[in-house]
Amino acid sequence: MNPRPKKIAVIGGGPAGAVCAERLARRDREVVVYEGRPGWDKPCAGGLTPALFDEHPWLLELDSKCNKVERATMTFPSGKLDMSLKRKLRIIDRRELNGFLQRRAQNAGALWREGFARRIEQHRDRIVVDGEKYDFVVGADGANSTVRRMVGRPLRREDWAIGVGLYVGETMEPRLVVRMLPDLAAYAWIFPALDRCSVGIMAPVGIATRHEMLKRVRGLANDYFSASAVDSAESFAALLPAVRGGLLFSAELVGERFALVGDAAGLCDPFSGEGIRWAVTSGSLAGRAIALGDTSLYARALDENILPELNASSRLVSRLMRRGPMMLAGVLAPRSGTLESTLSEFVSGSLAYEQLKRTFKRRAAKILRQALFNFYCVQR
Numbered sequence: 001m002n003p004r005p006k007k008i009a010v011i012g013g014g015p016a017g018a019v020c021a022e023r024l025a026r027r028d029r030e031v032v033v034y035e036g037r038p039g040w041d042k043p044c045a046g047g048l049t050p051a052l053f054d055e056h057p058w059l060l061e062l063d064s065k066c067n068k069v070e071r072a073t074m075t076f077p078s079g080k081l082d083m084s085l086k087r088k089l090r091i092i093d094r095r096e097l098n099g100f101l102q103r104r105a106q107n108a109g110a111l112w113r114e115g116f117a118r119r120i121e122q123h124r125d126r127i128v129v130d131g132e133k134y135d136f137v138v139g140a141d142g143a144n145s146t147v148r149r150m151v152g153r154p155l156r157r158e159d160w161a162i163g164v165g166l167y168v169g170e171t172m173e174p175r176l177v178v179r180m181l182p183d184l185a186a187y188a189w190i191f192p193a194l195d196r197c198s199v200g201i202m203a204p205v206g207i208a209t210r211h212e213m214l215k216r217v218r219g220l221a222n223d224y225f226s227a228s229a230v231d232s233a234e235s236f237a238a239l240l241p242a243v244r245g246g247l248l249f250s251a252e253l254v255g256e257r258f259a260l261v262g263d264a265a266g267l268c269d270p271f272s273g274e275g276i277r278w279a280v281t282s283g284s285l286a287g288r289a290i291a292l293g294d295t296s297l298y299a300r301a302l303d304e305n306i307l308p309e310l311n312a313s314s315r316l317v318s319r320l321m322r323r324g325p326m327m328l329a330g331v332l333a334p335r336s337g338t339l340e341s342t343l344s345e346f347v348s349g350s351l352a353y354e355q356l357k358r359t360f361k362r363r364a365a366k367i368l369r370q371a372l373f374n375f376y377c378v379q380r
């Protein structure tokens, strides 16, 4: 990419777009962020893993807005596990997170333009957004990205999941609730933020209707909240990328005059649905590379820091989100301290997918020994 772009359009002011715009504005680039839903309460469970804060310690400024969760209950079709988490998760209301990131970008000098970008055209020597000329465009416009379609790389239907749920206006003890649902190749969750809880299911598109999913969500919510709170809860539904089985390639995400970041790039963990970490990290890496005039730096950073982990998750998800592995986990986990501890590391995001297979192989014999021993003791 040559010369360095001076004027850049960022389509979408969510976490990926806001962080990218901030990085660009700090390097004196002229940045215009198009945001179609200012102040949007983006449907999200708001779970932030320790890895996000390790990579971006400046986000700790938000600590007082987060509920800190150090315990989790996991229910499998064959058993239940209560555990403490190896590292605490933080849960935030998305309006707080988005507002914070937007303010930072604006303070750095990024211009915010309210309204959807309708027409984005790619010409040989420029990008035109609704009639206005730019040197470069960043697609930060979420799972159903217009920029992604414009550059000819739309996500396939099987690479989307749908998240359906409720915001219940009651609080509960700071505990994560996860219920594995093998028939939907999915899990249901309760994530308690400071003043409301999100209860939801994320499942591959087409596996169940929204109505069926919402019914299951209500069933879970009724186990933890009052009937009136569940009845009056606001429902939500949104797409998220979940590349299951396929792989993500950096060459599809960066071009001469465009870069895709966050959900628009498909950078969301297909197993857990974690996307905020990857949105912030990709926004930051892309912003730096574009400002330096060398988008190959972004492609390389994707290959080194992001895609190996998401592609490892993609390879694992279809194998693990099935009845067999879920039944096995439900039988073994309550009887094996080693499996409990491995799950605790996994749920709190301290165990990378790339290490998961190796870790299980190394610990398998010990897990089986512990489970058999505990099973035998109970029988006697």
Ligand SMILES: Cc1cc2nc3c(=O)[nH]c(=O)nc-3n(C[C@H](O)[C@H](O)[C@H](O)COP(=O)(O)OP(=O)(O)OC[C@H]3O[C@@H](n4cnc5c(N)ncnc54)[C@H](O)[C@@H]3O)c2cc1C
Residues within 6 Å of the ligand: 011, 012, 013, 014, 015, 016, 017, 034, 035, 036, 037, 040, 042, 043, 044, 045, 046, 047, 048, 115, 116, 117, 118, 140, 141, 142, 143, 146, 162, 163, 164, 165, 191, 200, 237, 238, 239, 240, 261, 262, 263, 264, 267, 268, 273, 274, 275, 276, 277, 279
């Ligand atoms: C139900 C659900 C639960 C989730 N839970 C979690 C969780 O607990 N933890 C986690 O890490 N991740 C979670 N995620 C994923 C996470 O929400 C996303 O990965 C993250 O928001 C991606 O950020 P982004 O900036 O790429 O996209 P978004 O946050 O989707 O932002 C895109 C922005 O672009 C704007 N936009 C779109 N088109 C245009 C246009 N043409 N013009 C102008 N503006 C436009 C939108 O209004 C939006 O503000 C969840 C997702 C869902 C659906």
